[in-house]
Amino acid sequence: MTPFPAVILAGGASRRMGTDKAILTLEGEPLLARAQRRIKTQAHPVLISRHGDELAGLPDATVIRDAGTGHEGPLAGILAGLGHLAAQGSKATHMVSLAVDTPFFPADLVERLSGARPAPNVIVLAHSQGRAHPVFALWPLALREALSNWLASGSNRRLMDFVAGHPCLGVDFPLISTKEGAVDPFFNINTPDDLDAARRVAKRITDG
Incomplete structure (x- = not known):
């Protein structure tokens, strides 16, 4: 079976954060490196969609530029990934997308999404808490x-x-259970306060 490729969407403007979220650290690890580490056990190849300069130091990942001329949202990164795979002659039916600012995404993300057994023209979305x-x-x-x-x-x-x-x-994906309450696996970091919250959450979970 052809493995699903993945694209990490890391081309946002990060306006509310005030700095590039991809290089923010959580437990000493940049968010981009964390996302790449977590998804590479589930998908291959791993692409990183960026709008700015390429980032070094991430093995087993290919950096591509967002489609478009500016920070044009996640669809531009998704299109960049699809275009790259088409140019490479990929035999996969689907590509997995994920956000660089969502550090606790499920370790079985690809397995559960692909478990829906979608037809070649069907999009499969992750859900949690009815959203x-x-x-x-x-x-x-x-x-x-x-x-x-x-x-x-x-x-x-x-x-x-x-x-x-x-x-x-x-x-649907379940919440992450911790001794101090449940955590949404798709909690994302948009502001400095969110980053502080993520650092507190990281100390309560053990799945890396």
Whole structure:
């Protein structure tokens, strides 16, 4: 079975944080390195979609540039990943996407999403607590042209609006249990306060 490739979306503007979130550290490890370490056991190859300069020091990962001319949202990174895989002649049916600022994403993310056994044109979204997390998803390689046309129109970059026009499945993920309460595995870091909270959470969980 052809393994699913993955793209780490690390091209955001980080306006609320005030600095590039990819290089922020959690327990001494940059968020980008943490995301790459956690996903490379689940997917291959691993791509990193960036808008700025390439980052060194991450083995087994390929850095690609976001599609578009500016910080144009996660769909631009997803399109960059799909385009790279198409150019490489990938035989995979889907690509996994994940966000660099979500440090506790499930260690079985790919297994559970692919367990939905989607058809080649079906998007699979992660859910938790009744909410969709569309940055964590399986994207059909067959949607590359449709996504390219959608973004080229320039009228709408909302991820869920694009998803709404295509077949889609959802997969529920449980909360992470700790002695001090449950944690959403898709908790993401947008502000300095979020980073402080993540550092507290990291001390309460043991899955790395």
